[in-house]
Amino acid sequence: LSYLCIPPTCLVKRLAAAVAHPDPDLLVGTWHFLSQMLACQRRLASTPSLLQAIATKQAHHLQRVNLLVSTSASLSRRQLFQTAPLAGTAGRVGGWLHKSSQHRPFKSRGQLGPMGASEEQLLKAASRLIPPLTANRYKGQAGKIGTVGGCREYTGAPYFASISALKVGADLSHVFCTEGAATVIKSYSPELIVHPYLPDSQGKADSSNEQSVAGEAFEAINRWLPRFDVLVIGPGLGRDPWVHATVVKVVEALRAENKPVVIDADGLHILKENLHLLKGWTNATLTPNRAEFQRLADTLSVPLDSDDPGACLDQVVRMLEGPVVVQKGSADSISDGTATIACGLQGSLRRAGGQGDVLSGTLAAFRAWVEADPALAHAAADQVDISPRVLAAYGACAISRIAAQVAFKSKGRSMVAGDVIAALGAAVEAVEGAQDGTLQFRPWSAEDVERVTYKRFLQMEYGC
Numbered sequence: 001l002s003y004l005c006i007p008p009t010c011l012v013k014r015l016a017a018a019v020a021h022p023d024p025d026l027l028v029g030t031w032h033f034l035s036q037m038l039a040c041q042r043r044l045a046s047t048p049s050l051l052q053a054i055a056t057k058q059a060h061h062l063q064r065v066n067l068l069v070s071t072s073a074s075l076s077r078r079q080l081f082q083t084a085p086l087a088g089t090a091g092r093v094g095g096w097l098h099k100s101s102q103h104r105p106f107k108s109r110g111q112l113g114p115m116g117a118s119e120e121q122l123l124k125a126a127s128r129l130i131p132p133l134t135a136n137r138y139k140g141q142a143g144k145i146g147t148v149g150g151c152r153e154y155t156g157a158p159y160f161a162s163i164s165a166l167k168v169g170a171d172l173s174h175v176f177c178t179e180g181a182a183t184v185i186k187s188y189s190p191e192l193i194v195h196p197y198l199p200d201s202q203g204k205a206d207s208s209n210e211q212s213v214a215g216e217a218f219e220a221i222n223r224w225l226p227r228f229d230v231l232v233i234g235p236g237l238g239r240d241p242w243v244h245a246t247v248v249k250v251v252e253a254l255r256a257e258n259k260p261v262v263i264d265a266d267g268l269h270i271l272k273e274n275l276h277l278l279k280g281w282t283n284a285t286l287t288p289n290r291a292e293f294q295r296l297a298d299t300l301s302v303p304l305d306s307d308d309p310g311a312c313l314d315q316v317v318r319m320l321e322g323p324v325v326v327q328k329g330s331a332d333s334i335s336d337g338t339a340t341i342a343c344g345l346q347g348s349l350r351r352a353g354g355q356g357d358v359l360s361g362t363l364a365a366f367r368a369w370v371e372a373d374p375a376l377a378h379a380a381a382d383q384v385d386i387s388p389r390v391l392a393a394y395g396a397c398a399i400s401r402i403a404a405q406v407a408f409k410s411k412g413r414s415m416v417a418g419d420v421i422a423a424l425g426a427a428v429e430a431v432e433g434a435q436d437g438t439l440q441f442r443p444w445s446a447e448d449v450e451r452v453t454y455k456r457f458l459q460m461e462y463g464c
Contacts, residue, residue, distance in 0.1 A: 117341070117384040117385070117386075119343075119344065119345060119398075121383070121384055122341065122343075122384055122391075122394050122398075123398055123431055124383075125380045125381065125383045125384045125391055126366075126380070126391055126392075126394055126395030126398060126431065127395075127431050127432055127433070128376065128379075128380035129366060129369045129370060129376070129377055129380055129388075129391065129392060129395055130169065130369065130395075130428065130431070130432050131169065131369055131372065131373075139171050139172070140171050140172060141171065141372060142169050142170055142171045142365075142368070142369070142372070143165070143169070143170035143171055143172075143229050143230065143364075143365050143368030143369060143372070144170070144171060144172045144173075144174075144227060144228050144229050144368070145162065145165040145166075145170050145172065145173045145174070145228060145229065145230055145231075145232065145361070145364045145365065145368060146173075146174045146175075146176065146224065146225070146227075146228040146230075146231045146232070147161050147162040147165075147173070147174065147175045147176070147231070147232040147235060147361070147364075148176045148198075148221070148231060148232065148233050148234070148237070148247060148250060148267075149161070149175070149176075149177065149232070149233070149234055149235035149236040149237045149265070149266070149267070150175055150176075150177025150178065150181040150182075150185055150198070150235070150236045150237070151177065151178045151180065151181050151198070151200065151236060151237060151238035151240060151243060152178060152180030152181055152200065152202070153236075153238055154181075154235075154236030154237075154238055155177075155181045155184040155185050155188075155236065156236065156353070156354055156357075156417075157235035157236035157265060157354065157357045158175050158177055158181070158185060158235045158236045158357075159175070159185050159188045159189070159192070160235070160354045160357035160358055160361065160417050160421065161232050161235045161264075161357040161358070161360045161361035161364070162174070162175050162192050162232070162361060163188075163189055163191065163192065163361065163421060164357070164358045164359075164360075164361030164362050164365075164421055164424060165232075165361040165362065165364050165365045166191055166192075166361075167421055167424040167425060168361075168362050168365045168366075168399060168424050168425075168428050169365055169369075169428060170364070170365040170368060172193070173191070173192055173193070173361075174192070174193045174194070174195060174224070174228070175192055175193070175194045175195065176195045176197050176198060176221055176224075177194065177195070177196060177197075177198055177236070178196065178198045178199070178200040178240075178243065179196040179200060180200055180202075181196075181236070182194050182195070182196035195220075195221070195224070197217055197220040197221050198217060198221075198242075198243050198246055198247075199213045199214065199216075199217045199240075199242040199243065199246060200240060200242065200243070201213075201240050201241060201242040201243075202240065210241055210242055210245050211245060213242050213245075213246075214242060214245035214246040214248075214249055215249070217242075217246040218246055218249040218250060218253070221246070221250055222250070222253055225250070225253060225254065225257075225259070226257075228259075229260065229367075229368035229371050229372070230259075230260045230261065230262065230364040230365075230367045230368045230371070231250075231254060231259060231260075231261045231262070231364075232261070232262045232263075232264065232360050232361060232364050233247065233250070233251065233261055233262070233263045233264070233267035233271075234263055234264040234265040234266045234267020234268060234269075234270075234360075235264060235265050235266075235267075235357045235360060236265070236266070237265070237266035237267060237270070238266060239266070239269075244270050247267070247270055248270065248274055248277070251270075251271065251274075251277050252277060255277055255281055258281070258282070258283050259283065260283040260284075260285075260367045260368075260370075260371060261281075261283065261284050261285070262285050262287060262360050262363050262364050262367065263278075263284060263285070263286050263287070264286075264287045264288075264356060264357070264359075264360045265292075265356065265357070265360075268286060268288055268292050268295075268296065269292075269295075272295060272296055272299045273299075275299065275300070275320075278320055278322075278323055279319075279320055279321050279322065280321045280322045281322050281323055282322040282323070282389075283389075284322070284323040284324070285323060285324040285325075285326065285363060285367065285389065285392075285393060286320075286323055286324070286325045286326065287326045287328060287356065287359060287360055287363065288325070288326075288327060288328065289328045289329075289356060290328070290329060293313075293316075293325075293327050296316060297312060297316055300315075300316055300319045300320075302315045302316050302319065309327075309333070310333065310340060313325060313327050313333050313335050313340065314335060314337070314340060317335045317336065317337040318337050320337075321337075322337075323336075324336045324387075324389045324390060324393055326359075326363070326393050326397065328356060328359070331343060331344040332344075332397040332401075334390055334393045334394055334397065335390070336386075336387055336389060336390050338386075338387065339385065339386045339387065339390055341386060341390060341394060343394050343397035343398055343401065345397075345398055345401040345402060345405070346401065346405050347400070347401035347404040347405055347408075348401075348404035348405060348407065348408035348415060348420070349408055350408055350412075350413060350415050352415060352416045352417055352420075353416075353417065354416070354417025354418075354420075355400070355404060355417055355420060357417070358400055358403070358404075358417055358420050358421060358424070359396060359397065359400045362396040362399055362400050362424070363392065363393060363396035363397075365396075366392035366393070366395045366396045367389070367392050369392070370388045370389070370391075370392050374388070377391070377392075395431070398431060399424065399427045399428055399431055400420070400424075400427075402423075402427040402430060402431070403420045403421075403423040403424045403426070403427040404420050404423075406423040406426060406427065407419035407420045407422070407423045410423075
């Protein structure tokens with residue numbers, strides 16, 4: 001201690017107070033204090049026994065407040081190197097976590113990727129797809145997203161998808177919807193560019209000219225398609241036959257150009273009746289929920305086996321011959337027919353409407369980043385032996401789940417999709433931290449987001 005120019009009484013007082021009073025924050029602060037000292041000079045031969053005494057006295061209290069963290073997943077390589085002299089004690093105390101840190105342990109279901117890739121490895125690889133924020137970039141480089149969806153009945157879904165793309169880092173987001181939905185969606189946010197080009201047959205006396213109306217609508221939309229990096233097809237489309245006929249024409253044009261697309265919700269309903277447009281389309285990503293996957297499997301005559309759902313997913317993907325399928329569930333299963341991985345990070349226990357649309361928009365942003373720098377995307381995906389398309393889907397699932405977990409812990413049963421969107425920025429920052437060598441990618445806790453992100457969001461957006 002004298003060699004480090006640290007007064008011995010400083011450490012003695014810390015340790016005495018920690019033993020005398022069952023204060024977990026004081027213990028964690030002490031552990032952080034010792035770790036910093038050991039990084040400079042790994043001495044202090046008596047430290048393990050002292051920490052052992054503290055751990056024994058307060059283990060039950062630590063467990064109650066959920067601060068007893070497993071070292072196997074939460075310690076970075078740098079931290080493990082620093083605390084190597086304390087190996088016997090670290091197993092009892094767990095990874096240090098300073099009270100003021102913004103990085104907290106995430107909850108995982110322990111799903112593994114190909115060749116045993118862990119969630120930690122997959123998160124680190126996915127974080128490399130996120131473009132850095134630099135002064136040299138210009139508008140549009142981080143992604144231009146178009147969402148085809150929205151009718152007079154469903155205006156929330158296209159908004160959730162398009163605004164989520166912006167919130168995770170895309171630069172521009174457009175919505176193509178019916179005239180009855182356009183004004184409503186515009187009123188949700190001035191950040192979105194809304195085009196009322198989809199036709200609406202409701203109230204029209206003559207419905208026999210479906211193809212001609214769809215053709216005119218397609219021409220209006222088609223002029224914009226080359227401008228986008230990725231299209232999201234489906235949120236809030238509804239079941240209007242004129243809309244469906246127009247969407248089929250749009251998809252045909254996108255398929256001809258092999259444009260990256262994310263297909264969800266009503267888009268899946270339309271395309272399961274036009275499977276020839278999906279088969280072999282390697283740049284398409286489908287995001288079915290349980291019911292939508294059931295209908296897709298029935299269309300492909302694939303029997304669902306409750307004992308082996310992974311085999312069903314693999315069979316569906318093989319029959320589609322190209323698209324990536326993200327089967328949403330308690331863990332999101334992702335497959336391109338070559339590799340199948342699962343994102344098992346803890347999400348929300350509340351299944352509020354719109355969460356799937358948040359994933360669609362987030363996934364569109366990730367796919368745009370893959371298209372912006374294919375070489376970097378392949379290098380990142382090669383780390384975990386999967387394709388960039390699968391890695392992009394994993395990154396989107398991870399960020400959506402982290403944001404949902406944070407929103408649910410803060411709001412509980414009252415959580416809605418808007419709360420998840422408000423937490424997307426914090427989730428991206430958490431995953432983004434995996435890019436440095438220390439692997440400090442732990443998502444923020446509910447307390448962090450409520451204290452910083454969510455309150456700041458309310459103050460900036462609503463002045464309260």
